[in-house]
Amino acid sequence: MKGYHDLGGESAGPIETKEKEPTLWEKRVEALLMLLTRRGVLKVDENRRALESLGADAYHNATYAERRVMAISNNLILKGVISVDELSARLAEIDRRADPLP
Amino acid sequence: MSEHHDHDHEAPRRHRHPLQPDADDTLTYHRKLEIAVRELLIEKGIFTADDVRAAIEELDGRTPDRGSRVVARAWVDPEYKALLLKDARKACESLGFDMDLFDVTLTVVENTPKVHNVIVCTLCSCYPRMLLGLPPSWYKSRAYRSRMVKEPRVVLKEFGLELPEDVTVRVHDSTADLRYLVLPMRPEGTAGMSDRLVTRDSMIGVALAQRPR
Numbered sequence: 566m567k568g569y570h571d572l573g574g575e576s577a578g579p580i581e582t583k584e585k586e587p588t589l590w591e592k593r594v595e596a597l598l599m600l601l602t603r604r605g606v607l608k609v610d611e612n613r614r615a616l617e618s619l620g621a622d623a624y625h626n627a628t629y630a631e632r633r634v635m636a637i638s639n640n641l642i643l644k645g646v647i648s649v650d651e652l653s654a655r656l657a658e659i660d661r662r663a664d665p666l667p
Numbered sequence: 668m669s670e671h672h673d674h675d676h677e678a679p680r681r682h683r684h685p686l687q688p689d690a691d692d693t694l695t696y697h698r699k700l701e702i703a704v705r706e707l708l709i710e711k712g713i714f715t716a717d718d719v720r721a722a723i724e725e726l727d728g729r730t731p732d733r734g735s736r737v738v739a740r741a742w743v744d745p746e747y748k749a750l751l752l753k754d755a756r757k758a759c760e761s762l763g764f765d766m767d768l769f770d771v772t773l774t775v776v777e778n779t780p781k782v783h784n785v786i787v788c789t790l791c792s793c794y795p796r797m798l799l800g801l802p803p804s805w806y807k808s809r810a811y812r813s814r815m816v817k818e819p820r821v822v823l824k825e826f827g828l829e830l831p832e833d834v835t836v837r838v839h840d841s842t843a844d845l846r847y848l849v850l851p852m853r854p855e856g857t858a859g860m861s862d863r864l865v866t867r868d869s870m871i872g873v874a875l876a877q878r879p880r
Binding site: 578579584592625628635646647660 | 695699701702703704705706708714718725726787790791801803804808810811812813816822826
C-alpha cells in the first residue's frame with residue numbers, strides 16, 4: 566500500500582501556475598530546519614519520516630510550511646529536545662500576549 | 668488580530684506596521700507553533716535569534732542565479748559540461764557554491780533535440796535548492812506532484828510548453844537524497860549572450876531557455 570504522501574499518478578485538478586512568494590513566517594520555518602540540520606539536531610531523513618507520519622488528514626489539510634513546522638515540533642519532542650509541557654505552556658502564553666506577532 | 672488593543676502598558680515599539688503587509692498577519696495555530704518552537708530553541712541555546720535572521724538572509728540570497736551560472740558555463744566550456752554531467756557537486760563547488768546544505772547527490776540531466784527532461788518530487792518537494800533556492804509554490808502543489816509523472820505533456824502545456832511528438836519527455840522523480848537539475852539547450856544564435864537566458868523554469872524543465880524577445 567502506498568503512503569498518503571506518495572502522490573505520483575493521482576488525479577488532480579489544474580496546476581496553479583501563478584506564484585505565491587513565501588511569507589516571512591514560512592521562511593522562518595525553513596530557517597529553523599536549516600539551523601537544526603546544521604547543528605546536527607535533525608537529519609534530513611528524520612524530517613522526511615516525520616512528514617510521512619503526520620497522518621493523511623493533517624498532511625492534506627495543511628500547507629507546505631504548516632506540514633513542515635508540525636514535523637519539526639514532533640521530531641523535537643520525540644528526541645527530547647523540547648517537552649510537550651513546555652510547548653503547550655508556551656502556546657498558551659502566546660495566546661495571552663497582547664500583540665503576539667513577532 | 669490585536670491592532671486595536673491599548674498598548675500604553677507596554678514599552679514603545681519601533682515597528683507598528685507589519686513587515687509583510689500581504690496576508691502575513693493572521694495568527695493561526697501553525698504560526699503559533701513556529702513562534703513557540705523558535706523561542707524554546709533560542710532559550711535552550713540551540714541557536715540565537717540572530718542566527719535565525721542570518722539564515723533567512725542566506726535563504727534569500729540563494730537564487731536561481733547560481734543555477735544559471737552553472738548552465739551558462741556548461742554552454743561555453745565542454746570540459747566543464749562533461750564534469751557537470753559526471754559529478755555535478757564537484758562542478759558546482761568549483762564555481763564557489765557551497766553544497767553543504769544537505770548531504771545529497773545532485774544529478775544534472777541534459778536536454779537534446781530529441782530528449783526533454785523535467786523534474787518533480789512526487790513524495791515531497793525535493794528540489795535542487797543549492798542551485799535554485801526555495802521551490803516555487805506550484806512545484807510543492809498537490810496537482811504538480813500528482814500529475815507530472817502521469818501526463819507530462821498535458822502538464823507542460825499548462826505551462827505553455829508544447830513539444831514535438833518526436834521529442835522524448837523524461838520525467839525525473841527526485842528524492843530527499845537525489846536531486847535533479849535540467850541542463851537546457853542553448854537557444855540558437857545566442858553566442859556571447861549572458862546567463863540571463865537561463866531561467867529557473869528552464870532548469871526545472873517546464874520551459875525552454877529562450878532568446879530575448
